[in-house]
Structures are given as structure tokens and as C-alpha cells.
Amino acid sequence: MGANDEVLASLRGVHKRYGALQALAGVDLDLHAGQVLALLGPNGAGKTTTIGLLLGLLRADAGQVRLFGQDPQQVAARRGIGVMLQDAALPPTLKVGELLRLTASYYPAPRPLAESAALAGIEDLLERPYGRLSGGQQRRVQFAIALCGRPRLLFLDEPTVGLDLPARQRLWATVRMLAGEGAAVVLTTHYLEEAGHLADRVCVLLRGRIVSDGSVDALRARVETRRIRCICALDADAVAAWPGVRQVQRDGARLDIASDQAEAVVRRLLDTDPALSGLEVLAAGLDEAFCDLTRDEPVASPDLREAA
Known part of the structure; x- marks a missing residue:
């Protein structure tokens, strides 16, 4: 996947407050065509606010959003975006195919229903009422709804929660395909x-500000932590000291x-x-790099979910 220079959406010097809480404090962000952007942060960092502004x-309160x-x-x-949020209030009595047709009707050049269903792996669910599906099946339907309008910008909020491994892998492959077609994808x-x-x-x-923005490798390179692996007889507790x-x-x-x-x-080993x-001496993993950046953040949470 490769991004190009076309900016589909942007924030420039954006500030947003909720009473005394500073949700965003001067954020600049560009979303490029053909690029998958992972937006990460601990609870209350400003992820949900950022997405809400773009949607x-x-x-x-100040700054520009385009x-x-x-x-x-x-x-x-808005007709150029697709959205998959964690909480989707969809009519439980409508059949999956009816939901897809209804959503597609809002877009100027939607995908054929069969194509949307195939991309999300829900071909066998089209005649079933949405409310009678399992949680994982509903997530796949929500993904189909998000992409059915052929959006140029796709927002995916925790898209694989509740999915088994084959469904996750199918979603990953579809995301790569959409980015390859030139869509911008924002992933939390x-x-x-x-x-x-x-x-x-x-x-x-972090606390309403962007503290790192770049490739995965660039983020990992920012931290000093390294992973050392070896076969040895030394006592682990002694080495830990x-x-x-x-x-x-x-x-x-x-x-x-x-x-x-x-x-x-x-050298000591x-x-x-x-x-x-x-x-072996390896660079920090993404989880270690993230934890290093947010180590002193009092609202950090292991599951990285947004609080506000």
C-alpha cells in the first residue's frame, strides 16, 4: 500500500473543549488517499473527538476542519465517507440485504449489493434479520454497510472486536484492497x-496533542527499549535486577x-x-513503543479505549 499526496481530509490548529476538559489542543492532521492511518491513544486522548470533527x-472551538x-x-x-463505529443502532427487524440496499441508496455510486456482501463475507446472511445475528456477524454486516457506498474515506472504530481469526483476516485483506484503490482508511x-x-x-x-506521527518503524525507533533474546542458563530473577x-x-x-x-x-550477558x-537484539515492538510514549500518562489504559 502506498499513500499519495492527495489530502482528503484535514485538521489545522484545531481546539476543542468540553467545559474545563481540553479534548484537543492545536491538532494538525492530514488524511491521504491510499493510506491506512492508525489513530492510537489512551483513554481521553482525543481520538473520538478527532473522528467526530471529521465526520x-x-x-x-478554533481551527479548521475540512x-x-x-x-x-x-x-x-459526507457522501464520500463510510463509517463503522463500535456502537451501531441498526433496526433489528430489517434483513441484512435490506439494510445494505437502504444504506447504498444514500450514495451516488454505491457498490452492487453482491460485491459489498462478498467483501465483508456476509453472502449467507442477506436474508436474515439483523437482530438475530451473533455479535461477530453483526460486526461483519456493519463493515459491509461502511464500504457499500464506495467511500473515498473510511473510518473503522475497533473493527475486529468480536471477530474470529478468519473474519479478521478477511477484513484486513479488504482494507488493504480499499487502500490500494485509493481510499483513505482511519483505524482505531x-x-x-x-x-x-x-x-x-x-x-x-496524548492529552489532546499529537505526540508521534509517522510509520510504524519510525515510532518503534523513537524508543530506547530493545528486546534481547538468547539461550542461556542465567537465573531470570538475577538478570531482572x-x-x-x-x-x-x-x-x-x-x-x-x-x-x-x-x-x-x-556485554554483561x-x-x-x-x-x-x-x-538476538530486536527493536521495540509497537506495543512497547506505545507504552513508552504514554508511560507517565495517568489516564492510560491497556485496552486504549476512548473515555470521552
């Missing part, structure tokens, strides 16, 4: 592995060490255990 559901060069509250602009997820797998770009929000060691896990003969002083720890073998 035209909220108004900025969707396809227009005010996001304009109907013409508490599965950091998923963000690393799908995203061309990761934007981390060494300076620069943040975490140690043993898996059989292998030690897995997280360190922010990797060079010094590697080699000096302490001459029989050491299988030594």
Missing part, C-alpha cells in the same frame, strides 16, 4: 498488532529481556555466561 458530528475541501457538515462531503484499535499489520502510518494522541533491564521472561532455555541499555546488557548462544 461533522462536532464543531471545533472534508474533501468542504465543511464536514455538508451533505455532499486496541489490538496494537493489528495496527502494526495494517497501518502505513501511526498517529499517537541488572541495571537497564526492564523485564525478563524465561521460555525453556531461552531468555527474553526488555532493556533500555541493550548494549551494556548484552556474554561476560557472565560464556556458553550463551542464539543471541
